[in-house]
Amino acid sequence: MSGDVDPKPGFIRTYVFSTDHKMIAKQYLFLGIFYLLIAGLFAVQIRMQLAHPDAEAPLIGKALWPQTDGKMPPEFYNMLFTMHGSLMVFFAITPIVIGAFGNFVIPLQIGAKDMAFPILNMLSFWVMFIGGIVMAASFFVPHGAATAGWTAYASLSSSSEVTSPILGHGQTFWLLGIAFAGTSSLMGGINYIVTVLNFRCRGMKLLRMPLTTWGLFFTAILNVLWVPVVAAALFMVLVDRLFGTSFFMAGPLASVEGGQPLLYQHLFWGFGHPEVYILILPVWGLVGDLLSVFSRKPAFGYKATVYSMATIVILSQIVWGHHLFTSGMNPLLGHVFVFLTITISVPTSIFFLNWLATLWRGAIRLTEPMLYALGIVFVFCIGGLTGLFNALQALDIYVHDTYFVVGHFHYTLAASVLFGVFAGIHYWFPKMFGRNMNARMAKVHFCLTFIFLNCVFFSMMYVGAGGHMRRISDPTTYTFLKDFQVWNRFMGYSTLALAAAQLLFAWNFFHSLFFGKKAQQNPWQANTLEWSAPTPPPHGNFLSPPKVARGPYEFNSPLSGDRDWLMQDDPAATASDS
Amino acid sequence: MEATSSIDPELEFTSTGVNSSKLGMWIFLASEVMFFTGLIGSYIVLRLGSDTWPDPSQHLATSVLAINTFVLICSSLSMVLGLQAISQGDQKKLTKYLLITILLGTTFLVIKVADYVHMIHNNFTITSSLFGSCYYFLTGFHGLHVAGGIVTLVVVLIMAKKGRFSKSHYDMVECTGLYWHFVDLVWIILFAILCLV
Numbered sequence: 217m218s219g220d221v222d223p224k225p226g227f228i229r230t231y232v233f234s235t236d237h238k239m240i241a242k243q244y245l246f247l248g249i250f251y252l253l254i255a256g257l258f259a260v261q262i263r264m265q266l267a268h269p270d271a272e273a274p275l276i277g278k279a280l281w282p283q284t285d286g287k288m289p290p291e292f293y294n295m296l297f298t299m300h301g302s303l304m305v306f307f308a309i310t311p312i313v314i315g316a317f318g319n320f321v322i323p324l325q326i327g328a329k330d331m332a333f334p335i336l337n338m339l340s341f342w343v344m345f346i347g348g349i350v351m352a353a354s355f356f357v358p359h360g361a362a363t364a365g366w367t368a369y370a371s372l373s374s375s376s377e378v379t380s381p382i383l384g385h386g387q388t389f390w391l392l393g394i395a396f397a398g399t400s401s402l403m404g405g406i407n408y409i410v411t412v413l414n415f416r417c418r419g420m421k422l423l424r425m426p427l428t429t430w431g432l433f434f435t436a437i438l439n440v441l442w443v444p445v446v447a448a449a450l451f452m453v454l455v456d457r458l459f460g461t462s463f464f465m466a467g468p469l470a471s472v473e474g475g476q477p478l479l480y481q482h483l484f485w486g487f488g489h490p491e492v493y494i495l496i497l498p499v500w501g502l503v504g505d506l507l508s509v510f511s512r513k514p515a516f517g518y519k520a521t522v523y524s525m526a527t528i529v530i531l532s533q534i535v536w537g538h539h540l541f542t543s544g545m546n547p548l549l550g551h552v553f554v555f556l557t558i559t560i561s562v563p564t565s566i567f568f569l570n571w572l573a574t575l576w577r578g579a580i581r582l583t584e585p586m587l588y589a590l591g592i593v594f595v596f597c598i599g600g601l602t603g604l605f606n607a608l609q610a611l612d613i614y615v616h617d618t619y620f621v622v623g624h625f626h627y628t629l630a631a632s633v634l635f636g637v638f639a640g641i642h643y644w645f646p647k648m649f650g651r652n653m654n655a656r657m658a659k660v661h662f663c664l665t666f667i668f669l670n671c672v673f674f675s676m677m678y679v680g681a682g683g684h685m686r687r688i689s690d691p692t693t694y695t696f697l698k699d700f701q702v703w704n705r706f707m708g709y710s711t712l713a714l715a716a717a718q719l720l721f722a723w724n725f726f727h728s729l730f731f732g733k734k735a736q737q738n739p740w741q742a743n744t745l746e747w748s749a750p751t752p753p754p755h756g757n758f759l760s761p762p763k764v765a766r767g768p769y770e771f772n773s774p775l776s777g778d779r780d781w782l783m784q785d786d787p788a789a790t791a792s793d794s
Numbered sequence: 795m796e797a798t799s800s801i802d803p804e805l806e807f808t809s810t811g812v813n814s815s816k817l818g819m820w821i822f823l824a825s826e827v828m829f830f831t832g833l834i835g836s837y838i839v840l841r842l843g844s845d846t847w848p849d850p851s852q853h854l855a856t857s858v859l860a861i862n863t864f865v866l867i868c869s870s871l872s873m874v875l876g877l878q879a880i881s882q883g884d885q886k887k888l889t890k891y892l893l894i895t896i897l898l899g900t901t902f903l904v905i906k907v908a909d910y911v912h913m914i915h916n917n918f919t920i921t922s923s924l925f926g927s928c929y930y931f932l933t934g935f936h937g938l939h940v941a942g943g944i945v946t947l948v949v950v951l952i953m954a955k956k957g958r959f960s961k962s963h964y965d966m967v968e969c970t971g972l973y974w975h976f977v978d979l980v981w982i983i984l985f986a987i988l989c990l991v
Contacts, residue, residue: 332814332818333814333818402822402825405821405825406818406821406822406825407818409817409821410814410817410818410821413809413810413817414809414810414812414814414817415809415814416809440821440824440825440828441824441825441828442828443825444825444826444828444829444832445828445829445831445832446832447829447832448829448830448832448833448836449832449836451931451935452836452931455920455927455931459920459921460921461920461921461927461931462924462927463836463840463924463927463928463931471921472921472922472923472924472926472927473844473845473846473924474840474843474844474845474846474924475840475924476839476840476843479836479839479840482839483832483836486832
């Protein structure tokens with residue numbers, strides 16, 4: 217039962233099989249950072265291969281492929297980009313943004329003692345953990361890991377292992393790993409929804425919740441609805457592989473007639489497009505929170521932001537077809553998807569303008585979380601605007617499967633969400649671990665990351681617009697791509713620099729864990745409830761059940777006296793109805 | 795699923811008023827609906843896109859499956875009677891009806907497996923045609939859901955025997971019931987679109 221916790225649990229119950237949402241959040245955080253490191257190193261390998269396709273692969277080349285003088289075989293390159301995408305999406309971003317931030321922030325921001333189902337919460341972490349092991353193990357089975365890309369398009373992914381053993385078991389491991397991750401997301405999603413709906417403290421009306429919690433709540437809804445759909449598709453792929461059916465197989469490889477490879481794409485993107493919003497919605501919410509706190513102004517158009525996020529949640533579920541413009545889908549149907557996709561830019565623009573209006577004439581404090589938040593505003597702007605190119609059928613036919621698309625989704629997903637990860641970690645680190653991170657080091661880290669990240673992703677869009685295809689291990693084999701080699705080298709070195717800059721973050725994070733300055737209860741002078749809990753919050757979070765009197769962004773209110781902030785549960789001032 | 799059985803009166807103003815376990819179960823069922831929508835939707839697309847689709851009655855023993863449908867509907871009925879019994883505080887009746895539900899569910903699975911064996915003998919397998927693939931895949935996943943339901947029901951039965959439920963505390967019986975009816979409903983849809991149409 218929520219809140220009824222053993223006051224002195226043993227080591228294992230405290231650190232391993234904990235049911236405390238804050239400990240589970242930390243477990244998710246470390247899991248996510250571990251896979252962020254692994255998948256990040258894959259990205260470095262990928263870019264180095266493209267920078268120097270004829271040279272030996274750095275560090276691992278000599279040991280793995282002595283027969284080719286350390287040159288990376290194309291199959292291994294396929295494994296790298298497949299696992300880079302899959303691990304980043306399902307085992308780095310999902311655990312950090314949804315698992316860690318969601319678990320840590322939701323109960324604290326709504327004034328609850330814990331999640332609605334603490335044991336389910338613990339299970340969701342351990343299921344994710346098993347999934348991660350299965351994914352990592354896939355590199356060590358015969359013929360190596362999955363090679364079909366993170367989208368695992370049939371029939372690349374669904375060719376039968378039984379009739380062609382050369383395919384190996386990597387893809388099967390991949391399917392199982394994603395199934396575990398999906399189960400974990402599902403458990404988490406149910407938990408988040410019930411917690412938000414039933415466990416808010418007194419006075420915490422829905423429209424008094426901070427935007428971060430709103431973002432996480434919407435994410436949970438999308439997770440619960442769409443993860444099962446991709447599960448259905450992936451189980452069909454699994455059966456195709458293991459039992460030799462042909463749900464997604466056509467042509468000479470099919471065992472029976474009538475299978476439809478295109479059906480897989482519909483099912484996958486039916487989930488895949490909401491998945492983009494699953495990952496970005498919490499970050500949007502976080503940006504809304506941070507811009508308000510560090511501009512010392514109420515979030516502009518709070519309700520409009522919430523409603524536009526809700527509209528995006530609905531629209532995001534009916535636009536998947538814009539991924540299929542070149543897949544042989546009926547072009548007439550394509551027009552419908554063009555229209556629906558372009559419609560999304562309306563609510564997106566609304567909350568984007570709300571962000572800018574929040575900043576307008578604010579007393580801006582350029583703290584480290586604020587820098588990352590401003591970084592998100594910038595990279596998301598580029599990501600969003602380039603999305604319009606992909607959304608239009610006529611333009612998409614030109615840029616589809618080029619690095620333009622890769623650059624676009626790295627701006628929206630990788631850049632925005634990565635900055636979201638850093639913003640969230642720097643913002644909540646004092647509350648989570650009771651210590652402060654080094655601010656100057658964080659600011660240097662932000663500047664370096666911002667510069668090199670743009671060097672890599674903007675160049676991607678540039679070469680992509682020039683026709684550079686994605687998912688090729690050696691661009692020099694194409695005459696028309698030879699001129700882009702200088703850009704590929706530039707991206708390679710920028711990626712190295714980007715990776716090196718992360719060492720600053722790693723040092724800052726782990727050093728501050730043990731040696732950081734002790735944190736105050738409310739270091740950022742924010743209003744939301746997590747900052748009225750002790751630092752770090754004990755089991756049960758609040759010393760007494762909080763009572764909320766107002767919305768989350770009452771900055772510079774006439775009621776707050778000589779301070780410029782007014783806690784949501786501050787009883788001193790008279791309640792103002794929001 | 796562990797959760798608060800009754801809502802803290804302090805929180806009353808800011809909650810849905812629906813018991814958390816039940817709310818969680820409804821959300822879970824929403825996700826299950828999406829899962830089976832994925833499966834059944836794929837089946838419809840594959841079937842409509844296929845030039846040749848065999849007459850289901852050629853391969854399936856429709857009468858046996860109809861009897862099986864009846865068995866599962868009866869199990870839903872006994873589940874409701876069990877719930878009604880415990881809502882009036884009758885623990886003995888609850889135990890009895892839970893046992894009947896489990897027996898009917900198991901009967902369904904036994905008939906199912908016997909039917910599979912019989913059809914495989916008649917060379918109707920998962921790889922013999924697209925219809926075969928769809929049939930075994932959809933009914934197989936449904937069967938797994940039934941099996942999961944039976945395991946949960948056994949747990950509930952053990953708890954009922956220990957006297958863990960009372961007139962005011964029977965959330966778990968109710969949640970398990972919701973799931974059981976859902977699985978029942980899915981079968982009725984599957985039976986209709988796989989075997990009859």
